[in-house]
Amino acid sequence: MKRFKTIKKLMHSLNYDLFRREKEIELSVQELSLPTRTIPEPPKANLPSIEELYLLFDKINITYFDNKLPQAKIEYSTRMTNAGSYTPALKLIKISKKYHEIFPDDIEDTMKHEMIHIIHFYHNAEFKKEAARIGTTLKAKPHPSLRRKAKYLYLCPGCKKEYPRQKRLRMASCGSCSDKSKYDNRFKLKLVKK
Ligand SMILES: [Zn+2]
Ligand SMILES: [Zn+2]
Structure with missing residues (x-):
C-alpha cells in the first residue's frame, strides 16, 4: 500500500514535470520572438x-x-x-x-x-x-x-528499379534481376544522380 502511494506521488510529479516543460518551451519561444523577420529555431x-x-x-x-x-x-x-x-x-x-x-x-x-x-x-x-x-x-x-537524404541514386538498367544510397557503390548489380543473386554485370547499377 505504501509503495503504491509512493508510485502515485511519483506519477503526479512526473505529470507535473512533463507539463511544466511544455510551458517552459512555450515561454522561451515567445522570448525568442524578437521583432525581426527571422523565425527562431524551436529550442x-x-x-x-x-x-x-x-x-x-x-x-x-x-x-x-x-x-x-x-x-x-x-x-x-x-x-x-x-x-x-x-x-x-x-x-x-x-x-x-x-x-x-x-x-x-x-x-x-x-x-x-x-x-x-x-x-x-x-x-x-x-x-x-x-x-x-x-x-x-x-x-x-x-x-x-529525420529521413537521411540519399547522396547517390542508382538505377538498374534492366527493371529500372531505383537504389538510393548513402555511399558510392562499386560492384553492385540489381538484386531482383541478377542471376542467383550474385553480381551480374548485365544489371550493374548505374549512377544516375549525385
Ligand atoms: Zn513497433
Ligand atoms: Zn533490376
Missing part, C-alpha cells in the same frame, strides 16, 4: 530523464497492464530515427532522442507502443488489438528532417 525539447522514463513505464504498466508487464531496461538512443524500439533478447526499450526532440509530446505514445512489444513482438492482430485498447498509434510520424 530542443528538454526530454525526461531516464528515471522519469522508468516512472512513465510504471505509470503505463499500472494504468493499462495491471502492473503485470515484466520490467524492461530503458535507454535513450542518440542515433535512432524511429521513435523507439524493443529488443526482446536484451529486454531493452530504446527511446529515440532525435525523434522526441522534434515530437516531445509523443514520448508516452512511444513508450506505450514499445511496451506492447514486450508481449507481442510483431505488429500483428494481437498487437493492434492492444494498441487500440490502450490508445497508442501504430506507426511513428514521418518527419522530413
Whole structure:
C-alpha cells in the first residue's frame, strides 16, 4: 500500500514535470520572438530523464497492464530515427532522442507502443488489438528532417528499379534481376544522380 502511494506521488510529479516543460518551451519561444523577420529555431525539447522514463513505464504498466508487464531496461538512443524500439533478447526499450526532440509530446505514445512489444513482438492482430485498447498509434510520424537524404541514386538498367544510397557503390548489380543473386554485370547499377 505504501509503495503504491509512493508510485502515485511519483506519477503526479512526473505529470507535473512533463507539463511544466511544455510551458517552459512555450515561454522561451515567445522570448525568442524578437521583432525581426527571422523565425527562431524551436529550442530542443528538454526530454525526461531516464528515471522519469522508468516512472512513465510504471505509470503505463499500472494504468493499462495491471502492473503485470515484466520490467524492461530503458535507454535513450542518440542515433535512432524511429521513435523507439524493443529488443526482446536484451529486454531493452530504446527511446529515440532525435525523434522526441522534434515530437516531445509523443514520448508516452512511444513508450506505450514499445511496451506492447514486450508481449507481442510483431505488429500483428494481437498487437493492434492492444494498441487500440490502450490508445497508442501504430506507426511513428514521418518527419522530413529525420529521413537521411540519399547522396547517390542508382538505377538498374534492366527493371529500372531505383537504389538510393548513402555511399558510392562499386560492384553492385540489381538484386531482383541478377542471376542467383550474385553480381551480374548485365544489371550493374548505374549512377544516375549525385
Ligand atoms: Zn513497433
Ligand atoms: Zn533490376
